[in-house]
Amino acid sequence: MPTSTGDTHEKADTAGQFADATGTGSLDGFVPWPDDAAARYRAAGYWRGDTLGALLRTWAGAWPERTALVDAAGRTTYAELDLRADRTAAGFAGLGVRPGDRVVVQLPNTVDFVVVLFALARLGAVPALCLPAHRAHEIGHLAALSEAVAYVIPDTLAGFDHRELAREVRERVPSLRHVVVAGEPGPDAVALADVDAAPVALPPGPRPEDVALLLVSGGTTGLPKLIPRTHDDYAYNARASAEVCDLTEDDVYMAVLPAAHNFPLACPGILGILGVGGTAVLAPGPSPDQAFALVERERVTVTAVVPPVADLWSQMWEWEPGDRSSLRLLQVGGARLPAALARELTPALDCRVQQVFGMAEGLLNYTRTGDSDEIVAESQGRPLSPDDEVRIVDGDGSPVAEGEVGELLTRGPYTIRGYYRVPDHNANAFTPDGFYRSGDLVRRLPSGHLVVEGRIKEVVNRGGEGVPAGELEDHLTAHPKIRQAAVIPLPDRVLGERVCAILVPADPADPPTLPELKTFLAEAGLAPYKTPDTIRIAAAFPRTPVGKIDKRSLADQANALPTG
Numbered sequence: 001m002p003t004s005t006g007d008t009h010e011k012a013d014t015a016g017q018f019a020d021a022t023g024t025g026s027l028d029g030f031v032p033w034p035d036d037a038a039a040r041y042r043a044a045g046y047w048r049g050d051t052l053g054a055l056l057r058t059w060a061g062a063w064p065e066r067t068a069l070v071d072a073a074g075r076t077t078y079a080e081l082d083l084r085a086d087r088t089a090a091g092f093a094g095l096g097v098r099p100g101d102r103v104v105v106q107l108p109n110t111v112d113f114v115v116v117l118f119a120l121a122r123l124g125a126v127p128a129l130c131l132p133a134h135r136a137h138e139i140g141h142l143a144a145l146s147e148a149v150a151y152v153i154p155d156t157l158a159g160f161d162h163r164e165l166a167r168e169v170r171e172r173v174p175s176l177r178h179v180v181v182a183g184e185p186g187p188d189a190v191a192l193a194d195v196d197a198a199p200v201a202l203p204p205g206p207r208p209e210d211v212a213l214l215l216v217s218g219g220t221t222g223l224p225k226l227i228p229r230t231h232d233d234y235a236y237n238a239r240a241s242a243e244v245c246d247l248t249e250d251d252v253y254m255a256v257l258p259a260a261h262n263f264p265l266a267c268p269g270i271l272g273i274l275g276v277g278g279t280a281v282l283a284p285g286p287s288p289d290q291a292f293a294l295v296e297r298e299r300v301t302v303t304a305v306v307p308p309v310a311d312l313w314s315q316m317w318e319w320e321p322g323d324r325s326s327l328r329l330l331q332v333g334g335a336r337l338p339a340a341l342a343r344e345l346t347p348a349l350d351c352r353v354q355q356v357f358g359m360a361e362g363l364l365n366y367t368r369t370g371d372s373d374e375i376v377a378e379s380q381g382r383p384l385s386p387d388d389e390v391r392i393v394d395g396d397g398s399p400v401a402e403g404e405v406g407e408l409l410t411r412g413p414y415t416i417r418g419y420y421r422v423p424d425h426n427a428n429a430f431t432p433d434g435f436y437r438s439g440d441l442v443r444r445l446p447s448g449h450l451v452v453e454g455r456i457k458e459v460v461n462r463g464g465e466g467v468p469a470g471e472l473e474d475h476l477t478a479h480p481k482i483r484q485a486a487v488i489p490l491p492d493r494v495l496g497e498r499v500c501a502i503l504v505p506a507d508p509a510d511p512p513t514l515p516e517l518k519t520f521l522a523e524a525g526l527a528p529y530k531t532p533d534t535i536r537i538a539a540a541f542p543r544t545p546v547g548k549i550d551k552r553s554l555a556d557q558a559n560a561l562p563t564g
């Protein structure tokens with residue numbers, strides 16, 4: 001164990017090294033909450049003045065010998081994690097990484113990921129958490145935008161050599177001084193194992209209101225953006241989420257989605273489970289063969305998946321051997337969970353299902369333990385915090401009538417007030433009074449739960465009539481011959497856009513036909529203009545880096561697919 005107790009180390013062998021360090025408070029391009037809002041969030045007890053680095057110290061002090069993390073390489077106790085974070089922080093300091101410096105981190109679900117996160121947090125450096133599937137286009141942009149000084153990668157992953165990618169990014173981004181490799185570094189890079197030194201006197205730690213990390217936006221249009229999350233707000237995000245999920249020290253949370261994504265990281269995810277003294281199992285991915293074996297071996301109690309994974313698991317669960325009775329809660333979010341699938345999940349997996357409608361920008365909605373089966377199947381949950389403010393507005397920005405569909409705007413104690421370093425974009429993405437314009441179309445039920453009807457940009461404009469993709473997808477997936485559905489616009493000379501439904505059939509040998517779907521939708525009471533003009537049959541859908549259906553690629557492929 002390190003000799004220090006707080007976030008400031010007592011060893012003085014490099015004292016003076018950080019004499020001119022200023023901390024991250026001055027991180028340019030970060031939009032803080034206004035003082036009055038910040039004061040309210042502190043007074044209400046949401047922001048408790050902790051930093052992530054100090055929290056780990058507290059946890060390690062309270063339950064040092066418990067297992068914090070499990071990955072393919074083995075088990076790590078809280079005390080070991082705490083020490084590794086200190087040693088790695090000292091290693092980064094030795095490389096010349098300073099408080100406020102940005103570091104692009106692109107690591108798979110491993111103990112190294114968590115160590116690097118806490119090490120940088122202790123140093124006051126700011127990790128930009130990229131997903132393993134990001135490539136030169138995204139990484140180059142995010143590294144340049146943040147003027148990152150270092151880039152942390154695995155050597156190879158899923159047959160892809162990240163060191164090659166790093167060489168390409170380095171040529172484009174002059175600020176990048178170090179490439180740190182978990183594994184074999186190759187030329188011009190340093191091994192993460194060598195970013196390790198005796199804990200040193202670190203500069204004054206970051207302040208709780210400073211940026212702890214940058215998440216990458218999941219937006220499907222344009223280049224990704226960086227989402228600055230502070231120690232205060234992110235600690236609250238994880239802690240309050242852990243409470244909603246009734247997490248205790250006896251829980252074992254399994255991260256199957258990439259750990260850099262907000263959902264498995266802090267909703268409640270890895271940070272939430274560590275905060276209650278439980279164990280986080282870092283799974284390499286959501287494939288049933290790997291994930292199911294880990295559920296059984298580690299007695300996993302909670303995990304989080306996107307709907308396509310929930311769908312796959314529900315089909316495989318009863319056929320794969322093994323005792324997975326430990327699983328008590330399956331969180332599903334990130335994209336629309338069709339109500340029909342939601343209803344199948346509890347009987348198929350014999351566990352409770354929770355819908356999570358969240359965004360890296362902040363706002364989280366959860367269905368709760370006491371909610372009826374109907375609410376859990378049909379809604380995407382209600383806001384986490386009593387101080388989450390939600391407005392549902394029409395195209396003019398005026399509130400819609402209660403129960404009507406409109407765009408969700410939100411602000412609150414863990415919702416950002418601006419993306420990092422994009423003031424022009426922020427002028428439109430946020431209202432003048434600080435609400436984030438989510439682009440999501442929702443309606444509110446009398447219970448306060450929200451139903452996501454789609455995205456503003458995913459409404460097909462059929463000759464002036466709006467067809468929300470999500471609504472039609474839900475109806476289509478209720479058809480017995482359809483496993484998954486994605487609705488996209490196709491250009492049309494007369495209508496402007498027409499409605500194309502791309503379908504993954506339940507049985508590839510027996511795909512649905514357009515006439516039978518039209519009859520089915522009419523019987524369900526759907527307005528005729530909302531029925532598909534054309535259908536395409538696909539074997540599977542392309543996915544985004546976190547596993548959501550990638551509608552952009554799908555639209556590109558639509559014309560090559562067979563019609564039904």
Ligand code: OOB
Nearest residue numbers: 218262263267333334335336356357358359360452
């Ligand atoms: C999560 O975060 P992001 O940033 O990758 O994506 C956010 C967007 C939302 O604005 C919404 O369009 C969509 O993903 N979304 C959902 C949804 N959950 C997210 N759409 C329908 N139903 C849902 N349940 O995806 C995310 C972050 C934290 C927790 C969970 C998900």
